Every structure is written in C-alpha cells, then in structure tokens.
Amino acid sequence: VKNEDGSHSNVASNRTISSENSICSLNDVSQRPLLSTCAYEKGNIFDKCLFVLTGLSEEYRRELSLTIEHQKGTVVENGFSSLFGLGGENNSCRIFWKDRRFSDYKFAGLITERHLRSPKYIETLALGWPTLHWKFIEQCLKNGKLVAEQLHRFLLPSGESHRLSIDSNSRTGVIKSNNVFEFYMNLTLGLTLKCQLKTRPVRLRNYSVVIYGKSDVDSFIKFIFHTFEVYELTQFDDQQQLQYQSLNRSSRARSRSSDVATESIDEQTITQLQKLCPSSNDVNVLIYING
Numbered sequence: 123v124k125n126e127d128g129s130h131s132n133v134a135s136n137r138t139i140s141s142e143n144s145i146c147s148l149n150d151v152s153q154r155p156l157l158s159t160c161a162y163e164k165g166n167i168f169d170k171c172l173f174v175l176t177g178l179s180e181e182y183r184r185e186l187s188l189t190i191e192h193q194k195g196t197v198v199e200n201g202f203s204s205l206f207g208l209g210g211e212n213n214s215c216r217i218f219w220k221d222r223r224f225s226d227y228k229f230a231g232l233i234t235e236r237h238l239r240s241p242k243y244i245e246t247l248a249l250g251w252p253t254l255h256w257k258f259i260e261q262c263l264k265n266g267k268l269v270a271e272q273l274h275r276f277l278l279p280s281g282e283s284h285r286l287s288i289d290s291n292s293r294t295g296v297i298k299s300n301n302v303f304e305f306y307m308n309l310t311l312g313l314t315l316k317c318q319l320k321t322r323p324v325r326l327r328n329y330s331v332v333i334y335g336k337s338d339v340d341s342f343i344k345f346i347f348h349t350f351e352v353y354e355l356t357q358f359d360d361q362q363q364l365q366y367q368s369l370n371r372s373s374r375a376r377s378r379s380s381d382v383a384t385e386s387i388d389e390q391t392i393t394q395l396q397k398l399c400p401s402s403n404d405v406n407v408l409i410y411i412n413g
Contacts, residue, residue, distance in 0.1 A: 167262055168195025170227040172315070174202055176242045177234035178256070186233065186259065193263075201242040202230065202249060203345045215352045217319070217345070225316035229268060229309065233259060237279045237297075241342045248349040250322040252302045253278045270309050277302065326350035330405050333357040335413035343412060353405050357412075 168190050175183045175197060187197045198205060205224055210216040219225045232246040232253045246253050258276035261269050282295030308318050331352045333343060336359040347355050 165193050165266070167193040167267055168229075169193075170229070171195045171268065172198055172202070172205075172224060172227055172230040174198050174232045174242050174246065175234070176201075176232060176240055177236065177238050182256075186256065189263070190259065196224075196227075201245050202232075202251070203241075203245050203342070206345070208344060208348045215348045215355050217348050219316070225314060227315050228312070229270070230315055230318075231258070234278065237281055239281060241339070245342070245345065245349075247280050247300065248346050250302065250305050250318070252305060253280075253300060270306075273302070273306055273309075324351050326352045326408075328353060328405055329408045330354045331356070331408045331410060333410050333412050335359065335411060337413045340412070343410070347410075352408075 171190075173190055173195055175186060178186065190197055205220060206217040207220050208215075208217060210218060230249075230251045232243060232251070233256050234243070234253065235256055237243070237253065243253060252273060254273070255276045255278055258269070258273075261272060261276070277300055279297050280300040281298060283298040284295040304322055305318060308321060313321070326347070327350075329352050331347050331354070333340075333347075333356070336357075337343075340357075344355065344357075
C-alpha cells in the first residue's frame with residue numbers, strides 16, 4: 123500500500139479495509155498475485171461455489187484459498203474426484219456425490235495459471251467443468267460477484283492435441299480449446315451441480331473398457347472412465363490373472379471394433395482381453411494399457 127509520503131507498507135492479511143474501494147490489485151511487477159498485501163471485506167461472492175487449486179506456489183495457493191473461503195467459497199484440497207464415489211445400481215459405471223450437500227452448489231471450477239496434465243486438471247475436464255486462470259478470482263472480487271458472464275475470458279485450454287499436429291515427431295501438439303458450453307448454459311439457467319452432471323454430454327456409454335496392467339494412478343483412471351459412464355469396466359493386473367479368467371469363461375466370437383495400442387501389447391493378449399468383454403454388437407471394446 124502506498125503512503126502519502128511515497129513509501130510503502132504492508133497490510134496484515136487478517137485486517138479489513140473499510141473503504142468502498144477496498145479491493146487491491148492482485149498483481150505485482152512479475153504479474154504474479156500478492157494476496158498477502160491486500161485485504162477484502164467479508165462477503166458471499168463464492169457462496170455455494172467449489173474450487174480446486176493447482177499449479178500454484180504453496181504461498182499463493184494458501185493465500186488464494188483463504189480469500190475464497192473469506193467469501194464463503196469451498197476449496198477442495200484433493201481434487202474433485204475426492205467428492206465422488208464410484209458405482210451405482212447393478213455395478214453400473216457412474217459417479218455419485220459422497221456429500222449430497224455439494225450437489226446443490228451452483229458452480230465448480232479449477233484455478234491455476236496455465237493448462238496442465240495433472241490429475242486434478244484432467245478430472246475437471248472429464249467432468250465438463252471450467253479450468254480457469256487465477257485472474258478469474260480477481261475479477262470476481264473487483265465486481266463483487268461471481269462473473270459467470272465473463273467465464274470465457276479466463277478459460278484455459280484443455281491441453282495439446284498430437285492428433286492435430288502436422289509434425290508427428292514433435293514433442294508439442296496443437297493447443298486445443300476447452301468446450302464448457304453445456305456448463306455455461308446450465309450455469310446461466312441457475313442449475314445446480316447435481317443437474318450439471320446429469321445433463322452433461324456422455325461419450326462412452328457404448329464402450330466396454332478393459333484396463334490391462336496396474337499402476338499408481340489406478341484410482342484416477344477408474345474415476346475418469348466412471349465419469350464417462352462406460353458400459354462396463356474391467357481390470358486385469360497382469361498376464362497371470364488374465365489367463366486365469368480366460369480359462370473360466372467360454373470363448374465368444376467378436377464382430378465389433380476394438381481400440382487398443384497394439385505396439386504396447388501382443389496379439390494373443392488382445393484376443394484374450396476381447397473374449398472377456400460383454401457379447402453385444404452395440405458395444406465397442408476399448409483396451410487401456412495401464413503402466
């Protein structure tokens with residue numbers, strides 16, 4: 123804060139500025155936010171809003187979290203997947219709210235400073251929720267409300283697409299936009315997050331997914347496939363388990379498509395995995411190599 127004599131002094135983070143224009147800029151000369159030098163009156167700007175923070179320094183993440191909570195917002199420490207359970211009736215591949223209180227919230231978004239490939243970021247994309255630059259929080263504070271109408275100004279891309287890249291040998295792909303049209307329209311209609319989940323586009327209901335292998339991201343992978351509501355999800359940890367299951371289930375002819383990274387798995391294993399998938403011409407097989 124600049125004093126009348128030209129010197130500068132800090133404002134304690136737990137102190138409230140009572141003037142009408144009490145909101146300070148969150149930027150320093152390097153364009154990184156400095157919430158510790160600003161203070162905000164308590165309010166309800168982020169009431170019934172869920173946020174996940176990632177890709178930020180620990181100091182700023184802590185300050186930003188306190189600011190959001192100061193405005194009655196909720197910060198989810200372990201990512202959005204921690205709010206959901208997996209499964210449903212008849213072992214269906216669905217997600218459900220562990221705490222139904224959050225299902226009545228109106229907004230959810232991830233806050234960071236650039237697009238990432240972290241589990242938290244990808245979980246948010248799978249849910250169809252926005253990934254936003256931290257300046258979105260700043261704009262909400264300046265306007266004194268959740269600036270839903272300005273959502274696209276702060277929307278970060280979904281990532282890089284190597285499928286669209288001209289140079290197949292390039293390590294970087296083409297930046298791909300993040301489609302949150304359904305979320306935005308539902309938000310403007312005042313729908314809750316419970317309704318958001320029910321109305322979002324689902325792309326994998328006609329896929330039977332087989333996870334082959336085991337890794338430290340098993341729970342993350344299963345959450346993603348449950349979010350897409352696949353027809354069936356099966357996992358085989360290794361070849362030994364696969365052979366055991368194959369011996370205890372009759373062989374069935376296949377007439378439908380199968381997607382798999384063939385360079386990572388032998389043809390015999392692919393055949394075994396296909397035989398263990400449900401027999402239906404309306405269901406495609408997707409084999410995911412895990413590990």
